[in-house]
Amino acid sequence: xxxxxxxxxxxxxxxxxxxxxxxxxxxxxxxxxxxxxxxxxxxxxxxxxxxxxxxxxxxxxxxxxxxxxxxxxxxxxxxxxxxxxxxxxxxxxxxxxxxxxxxxxxxxxxxxxxxxxxxxxxxxxxxxxxxxxxxxxxxxxxxxxxxxx
Numbered sequence: 195x196x197x198x199x200x201x202x203x204x205x206x207x208x209x210x211x212x213x214x215x216x217x218x219x220x221x222x223x224x225x226x227x228x229x230x231x232x233x234x235x236x237x238x239x240x241x242x243x244x245x246x247x248x249x250x251x252x253x254x255x256x257x258x259x260x261x262x263x264x265x266x267x268x269x270x271x272x273x274x275x276x277x278x279x280x281x282x283x284x285x286x287x288x289x290x291x292x293x294x295x296x297x298x299x300x301x302x303x304x305x306x307x308x309x310x311x312x313x314x315x316x317x318x319x320x321x322x323x324x325x326x327x328x329x330x331x332x333x334x335x336x337x338x339x340x341x342x343x
Contacts, residue, residue, distance in 0.1 A: 199240075202308035205285035208244035209252035215311070216241045221260065224316040230323070232263040232272045238315055242281070251294060254283040254302065258318050264327030269334035279322045 199217040208215075218237040221228060228234040242256035258279040266273040284299035286292065287306055295301045302314075329335075 199311060201311060203311050203314070204308050205244060205254055205283075205302060205304060206252055206287065206306075209246055209254065209285060212245055214241070214243045214256075219312055219315055221262070223312050224319070227262075227316050227319055227323075230264065232265055236261055236263075238319070240315055244285075247296070251296060252285050253296075253299060254281060254285055256281060258315055260319060262319070262323065264324075266328045266334060267326045268328045269336045271329075271335050273327055273329050275324060275327055277319060277322055279318050281318050 199215060199219065203215075218239055221231070221236045221238060222234045224234075224238075238258060238260040240256065240258050242254060242258075244252070244254055246252055258281060259277065261274055261276050263272050263274055265271075282299045283302040284295040285302045285304055286295060287304060289303055292301055302309075
C-alpha cells in the first residue's frame with residue numbers, strides 16, 4: 195500500500211530517518227516547467243531515498259522520470275522527450291557546511307526550512323531538460339524545406 199507524497203519535506207530529518215519516498219507528481223502542478231511544454235497532462239514518477247553515508251553525511255539519491263512534450267526547434271511540432279534523472283544531492287543546513295558535501299553531490303541548502311517536494315522535483319527537471327528540444331536528426335514529422343537547411 196502506497197502513501198500519498200508529502201507537500202513539504204525536511205531532507206535533513208528524512209535522511210536521519212532513512213526514508214524512501216515513491217510515487218507520482220502531476221506535471222500540471224509544476225508551473226515553471228508547464229510554461230515550457232506543449233502539454234502538461236503527464237506525471238512524474240519519483241523514487242527518492244534519504245540516507246546517511248559511511249561518514250554520517252546526509253544524502254538524497256534516487257530517480258525522477260517523466261515524459262515531457264516540448265515544441266521541436268526544427269519543425270515546430272510537438273516532440274516527446276523522456277527524462278530519467280538520478281539526483282545526487284547533499285542536504286545542508288547552511289552554506290557554511292559546503293565543505294562537508296561530497297564532490298559527486300550537488301549541495302541542497304535548506305536553512306532549516308521544510309522544502310516543497312514538487313518544487314524540488316521541478317528544479318531537477320528544469321536543470322536536466324534539453325537546451326534545444328528537437329526530434330532526432332531526420333525524424334521531424336514536417337521536415338524543413340531544403341533551402342532552410
